[in-house]
Amino acid sequence: MDRLGKFVTLYEGGNLNDDERFALMALIVASWDDHVSAGRRDDSLEMRIQTHLSRQFELHETTIRYWSRNDALNPDAIFSITPSMRNILARRLNRAS
Numbered sequence: 001m002d003r004l005g006k007f008v009t010l011y012e013g014g015n016l017n018d019d020e021r022f023a024l025m026a027l028i029v030a031s032w033d034d035h036v037s038a039g040r041r042d043d044s045l046e047m048r049i050q051t052h053l054s055r056q057f058e059l060h061e062t063t064i065r066y067w068s069r070n071d072a073l074n075p076d077a078i079f080s081i082t083p084s085m086r087n088i089l090a091r092r093l094n095r096a097s
Contacts, residue, residue: 004031025060036080057092
């Protein structure tokens with residue numbers, strides 16, 4: 001298992017408080033972007049990450065918004081995971097409407 005998988009497993013099984021969860025998820029998301037940028041996709045792992053981001057949206061909202069890059073004026077100035085993060089954000093905002 002690579003480091004991204006280990007981080008997600010720790011997130012899922014660790015006895016973490018919200019500050020630790022927030023920090024670990026920031027590391028997970030950055031590592032996820034590195035994976036996707038390098039062409040190493042893992043649909044199962046990505047689904048686990050997206051599920052945690054969605055379920056704990058309030059805790060991770062700033063992280064989700066940052067990686068969504070909705071402020072990007074140049075469409076090329078996005079991260080590899082930006083489309084996934086935008087989907088999470090859109091689903092959440094549609095629920096709130």
